[in-house]
Amino acid sequence: MPFDGLVIATGGEARTLPNQPRLAGVYTLRTLDDSEAIRAALEKKPRVAVIGAGFIGAEVAASARQLGLDVTMIEAMETPLALSLGPRLGGLLRAAHERRGVRVLCGRKVERFEGADHVRALHLDDGRRVECDLAVVGIGMTPSVSWLEGSGVELENGVRCDETLATSVPHIVAAGDVANWYNPLFEERMRVEHWTNAVEQSRHAIGTLLAAPGQTKPFESVPMFWSDQFDIKIQGVGRPRPTDELIVTGSQEDEKLVAVYGREGRLVGAVAFNQPPKLIQLRMLIGRRGGVDEALKIAES
Ligand SMILES: Cc1cc2nc3c(=O)[nH]c(=O)nc-3n(C[C@H](O)[C@H](O)[C@H](O)COP(=O)(O)OP(=O)(O)OC[C@H]3O[C@@H](n4cnc5c(N)ncnc54)[C@H](O)[C@@H]3O)c2cc1C
Structure with a gap:
């Protein structure tokens, strides 16, 4: 076709x-x-x-x-x-x-x-x-890219994209679980397997495809996930690493808490158990490159 x-x-x-x-x-x-x-x-x-x-x-x-x-x-x-x-x-x-x-x-x-x-x-x-x-x-998933082998589209842990979600071939973009792109907000390449990312990336990828030359924009997003296990609503935002500073606020016994992840004072991630509204605010703060101090005020409010 x-x-x-x-x-x-x-x-x-x-x-x-x-x-x-x-x-x-x-x-x-x-x-x-x-x-x-x-x-x-x-x-x-x-x-x-x-x-x-x-x-x-x-x-x-x-x-x-x-x-x-x-x-x-x-x-x-x-x-x-x-x-x-x-x-x-x-x-x-x-x-x-x-x-x-x-x-x-x-x-x-x-x-x-x-x-x-x-x-x-x-x-x-x-x-x-x-x-x-x-x-x-x-035990995880494998990106569906075998059909692209030999096509000229560069593959690397999925489809390798630049920061605008464009692939190595003109007029071809990628979105969702298969797209491995450079996220300028975290200054790293990532492939995100969550629903919100698939929705937001598909919108952005279409924008890249239809943009006039030189008018494309980077996809700077704060990854977000949720998971319901028993009566615990787990939500996470950002891109925490094991080496990040971690501060846990709230009550572990009541399974109602917010954990804040910081890197050199900057907020890079947050995870909450049973605290939905706070995570939305923390997601916006990460997007603004906000600090851990401000995040703790939200977490403890
Ligand atoms: C059981 C389960 C629970 C999940 N729960 C959550 C959740 O609670 N929260 C959350 O954020 N995310 C969740 N996710 C992740 C979320 O569903 C995915 O991130 C999202 O579906 C990714 O969308 P996508 O369109 O990139 O890929 P997919 O949803 O995998 O869609 C890709 C489609 O492409 C089709 N396809 C593949 N190869 C070809 C080909 N060669 N030609 C034509 N069609 C092809 C596939 O059949 C598939 O239908 C869950 C995923 C699973 C599996």
């Missing part, structure tokens, strides 16, 4: 555990079909194992536990959501899952599935065996 302008928005595919037989009862979660298949399987009241405690894994574990099921969540890093929240908040989330009856095994990798045609158990790298009738693999 010939085109004058093209938007690449092919998202990604769920990763699977390598070198494993295809067994019934093992699922990934990316599409509506995946979701409906998992829901139907949960109705049979299986013992559930969740591999990976990122957003998808932690949400599946919480949902299955809320249905009263026996749930074990296995995570290779030291806490759930260690990359998105950092180890301290990840530790709080782990405690929240454990308080509600999820068995959480961190620092452990799943080596293989056991089962003839249906999964019966998982084997971990410490020799442990976890029995299960249903396993959900939530």
Whole structure:
């Protein structure tokens, strides 16, 4: 199909555990079909194992536990959501899952599935065996770019874009989970796998495609995510790193808190449990390159 302008928005595919037989009862979660298949399987009241405690894994574990099921969540890093929240908040989330009856095994990798045609158990790298009738693999996604190989569009952890979301080929832009672009606000390249980013980038990418020469603008955005796990509404904004200064305000016992991440006095991220309005204000503050002091006033107000 010939085109004058093209938007690449092919998202990604769920990763699977390598070198494993295809067994019934093992699922990934990316599409509506995946979701409906998992829901139907949960109705049979299986013992559930969740591999990976990122957003998808932690949400599946919480949902299955809320249905009263026996749930074990296995995570290779030291806490759930260690990359998105950092180890301290990840530790709080782990405690929240454990308080509600999820068995959480961190620092452990799943080596293989056991089962003839249906999964019966998982084997971990410490020799442990976890029995299960249903396993959900939530170990991340791979950007869908194989169809672009040899096309001339430069690929690097997705589609490599400049700060305006333009690719290496004129009149082709990218948006959403597949776009790896340079975000001037944080002075780094990033690929963001969240819904708000996909919406905001698609608007911006079209602007780049239609702009007159020399009139394009950089996509300077503050990434934003949310996740509902049990009765905890988790929201995050910005681009925190493990090395950032972290100040946690509020009540950890009541699971109502705001964590503020600073770099040389500048606010670079914030995560909240059950505090929605504050995160919107903190997102705007990050966009204005605001400071940690001002962020703490918002967090503690
Ligand atoms: C289970 C789940 C829960 C999530 N929950 C949240 C949440 O609570 N909050 C949040 O912020 N984000 C959430 N996300 C992330 C959010 O859904 C994604 O960031 C968003 O969908 C990305 O949109 P996209 O259009 O870039 O990619 P996608 O939604 O992946 O869409 C890409 C589409 O392109 C199609 N495609 C791929 N290759 C081709 C091809 N060669 N030709 C034609 N079509 C192709 C795919 O089939 C797909 O339909 C969740 C994601 C998942 C999987």
